[in-house]
Amino acid sequence: MSALFPLQPGGAASELTDGLGPHAALSIRDLTPMPRFGIKGAGSAAWFAGQGVALPPVNRLAQHDDTTFLRLGTNDLVCLADGDNEGLTRLRRSWHDAAAPKGYWSWREESWAWLRLGGAALEGALQRLCAVDLRAQSFRQQDVAQTRFAHVDAVVFRCEAGFDILFDITLTAQVLAAIEVARHAAEQGEAS
Amino acid sequence: MNRLPPPFGSRIDRAQRLHFSFEGRKLEGFAGDTIASALAASGEWQVSRSFKYHRPRGLHSLTGSDANALVQVGDEPNVDAGLTPLRDGMVVSAQNVNGSLAHDRDSVIDKLGRFLPVGFYYRTFMGPTHNAWLKLWEPLIRRKAGLGRLHMTASHPHGDTVHLHCDVLVVGCGPAGLAAGIEAARSGADVILCEAEPELSGSLTFAAEQHGLASLVAEAQSLPGLRLMTGTVCNGWFEDNWLPLIRGNTLHRVRARRVIFATGVLEQPAVFRNNDLPGLMAAGTVRRLVRHYGVKTGTTAVVLAAGDETLDTVRALQEAGVQIAAVVAPQPLSATCMDELRREGLPVIDGRIEEARGNKRLSALRVGGRWIDCDVAAITAGYMPSWQLPCQAGARLVCGDDGEMSFTGFPPDVDIAGGITGHSAHEAVLADGRRAAQAALRALGLAAREEISRPSPASKPFRFWDAPGEPDPRGRDFVDFDEDLQVKDLVHAVQEGYREIELVKRFTTVGMGPSQGRHSAKAAALIVARSTARRLSQTGVTTARPPAGPEKLSVLAGHHTVTERRTALHAAHVQLGAEMRPVGNWWRPYVYRTGAPREEAIAAEVKAVREGVGLLDVSTLGKLEVRGPDAGAFLDRMYATNHGNQSIGRVRYALMLNEMGSVMDDGVVLRLTEDTFYVTATTGAVARVYADMSFWNAQWRMNVDVLNLTGAFCGLNLTGPKARAVLSGLSSDISFEPEAFPYLQGKSATIAGVPVRAMRIGFTGELSYELHCAGSQAMTLYKAIAQAGPAHDLKPYGLEASRILRLEKGHILIGQDTDAMSTPDELGFGWAVSKRKAFFVGKRSLEARRRTGLQRKLAGLTFAASLGPNDMGEGCLVLRNGEVAGHVTSFATSPTLGKPIALAHVHTDDAKPGATVSLRARNGATIAATVAGHAFFDPQNLRQEI
């Protein structure tokens, strides 16, 4: 069973992949194919807690064993890993094997594209893409913002390399084009 | 050349010569010049023609306080020469000119002025015919009036939009703004200092006395928490301290916790006959030209005195070698000022300037009946606080009868500081800046110091030094240069019955030009007060609204972003030659091009579905999962149709109403398990359906979870008589035979290795399988089907073929064939509405509406004549006894039936098969149509259920 995501060869936005990679000013990494899953609805938080995961408060994230846990609502949780991750696989398996109530599968691995932005022009680009104050003094290391980013609804949070963005996978081409515009403007214009 | 030697010209770099042209003449300037200063240095004192009378106009304020300096630069109209830096190679021309700037053929309008009173347009251009305005007068007036020339082919740079946040935004970087910004940043606040000019220090940059401000500037430049934005215009104030800061083509949207406006004062022109002649300029302009740009402004000057600042103007003129013929003092000057002027041996004349004369340039001024020769006049009739931004923020400008002004009613997070409050003494201005910063810091919790009381300003800083008098009998005493309005125009407006200042503004357009009243509001208010026998404190000035100054739409618009959702199969469609079109937010294949004309290609796709098998990407369909113990009960409340009693594996039509009982959406519901339902919604409505479900459940609090899977899942519709044959050729864990998988059944299956939710439903009326799977798997499934296809003549088909196929079958599209009033009964869907449920959204309203009866019904129509899309289509009216009974909602020529078919709202009495209705065709002719049954094709539904 081979999966195909928008920015992979033959994918829906594959003609835009020129912009990906370790660009000097603003690097864009496509993490869409990376493992993740989410559950939401009644019982989700209790199930995770039962697995020994110390859950962060709403709109914060927590990290355990290379897995990032995002809390998007009282009963809306997502875990992600930017590489193969045994803990995540184990959690997923035990969820499938578990009996209700355990929340409901939220298909985050299919519904979201996942981009990682970094580089010297990052701050200038973020100022152009998002109206929320994402500077270090206002947006902390483990904060999660559910907001508008590049004109679409998105989940935004910090990572070591810069920022991670999760958004509707069918909007990949549009968001990438908007990031390109912001990258160009951030390089041209002075970072204010 | 009128250039003075250094040290004059603090802003220009004489080592860098810039070449430009004005009105075709080749001129030179220096780096650091504005267009206006370079023109003045080249002796070009006339820069434009006025808006209405085409009078010659020169530089007045250099600060955007008047429209005189608006010029055309290349393709771009309305460039303010006073604010725009000169660039090498600029092609500058005057605006509003018929012929040349020097010889404007329309300057004759000036002579006809008395036949053109205000309100003239409203009354005169009504005839001779009822639409003469549109056909005759408007085009004529548009050629004569207006600002600049719009080049339809000009390219416009994309605006850049940047979001900024700060603790304190200080607008204006004169001494008060600098002091405020530094004080705030020193205490750890995150500060933005915004300054329209290219350098800091405001009016001190063109004053003789610098007050050691260099050290403040140096500190501002070195403080880490201080962001300096020079050359940046703050063009408005919006709710919750949201301010647009515009620099070039970049719009900074700033969200500030506190705002301090330190925007200073506006010099006001004096009102007398011919007060608009080139050579008459604001005193500040004289000082700026001399000190910033090293431009000698003339040979002989008259200075209109308004307070102690007059001395600095006199000094600038003297230093530049301009002879001062007289200082005219309408009000007694201070003893210090008088002593100084006497010491210099300057003649001081008590009185007003009564009139100016000159041919395209000032040559003399009349004072006390005596003409004084001069070619430049430095005019200040008084000052006004720059009221617009604070008033936009909610403050109120209070006027005294002598012209004095102050603010009240500030919102708690907005303050003013410095000259705008009336302070002019340097130390007082600095102290006021620090006070405003301290107040902001305290509110932000960054300082705990005692409140510093606001020092009281000098006495009456904004009173009139030279108030406008009675209208000059010969006119040309301009109150508003932008709009060419004279004193008598305002007086006439009052005589017409417009007493209130806001009404006078709308009748005369005073203050509605590019400068938004910055040089006219105060004088206009006084004239209206006098003409209505009231006091200035009673009339007040007009409301200030954003934008404060002109701004470009391209800057406001930012970069044009097209919403573009792509399905997971996008690349496959493009590879197959699909003509992709935007449909709502999505890009969808409209038709797959084959080399044949488009209409033929569409017809071939329809034929393929009717006779073989077709494949349509339906991933754009709304897809929701509703799960939980209350899922069935929840759907029973949301939809008019029954779902709680639906058996597992069964697919049912679902019809959603709003509270008004109108049809909002439809789709199908597949019950996957006892407490899991898979629900489809129409492409355009799913976002709303999802929001509505979330909203209702916030009220109902049922134990249910709703997930929007629209982007996560793809859908493929395999349809046509050979659909089963195609699927049977794929590896699968289910049987597609009719007994095993009958019509309106749904199954979870694995097809070609891909987990699929398969449903037997049929929008086309043919044997159909709708296969839904996770987006990342869609291409695998698609390729497997495509590989199995050739043996069965499988053809991909696009959106247009899909629309025709459904129309042939009489299936409606919600939103296209329905409107906000459509009830299920009108659409023939009464059967779908549950009779057993105690509640569903829209039930009670539908019951009430059913009692009032139906006014119209949606019916199928066929036509005897052959009609194309230019003859008939959506929106064409259905007539009954000459009255409108409804309209066509869908129309196509059916390739299958070989005739035109339509859906239309018709009168209820006509909604019987065989009835005849008349329609108005696109060309106005009346065309007859016959009402058909529910479906045009296969009315017995034999094909989809096989």
Place this chain on the structure above:
Amino acid sequence: MKILRCPMNGPRNIQEFQYLGPVRHAPDPEAASDAEWAAYIFHAENRPGVITEWWRHTASNYVFLAERNIVTNTVVRTFDAWEMEQMR
């Protein structure tokens, strides 16, 4: 642009929200006359003062309530729908 403080996501530009109208109490559909029902559907009170209304933060699909003075457009407070249920 106005800021609205979402109980879950904090202060955000109002552009991020969908307005869902004032809280209205439906009469009993069985007992209400057509006129009473029509008044519930179509009649907007629009009385000056503080009203309670529904809002939705679109990015997080979070529906909540706000008390807003419709004369001054000042939001007095925002709160979760759970609190509304407690008040009933």
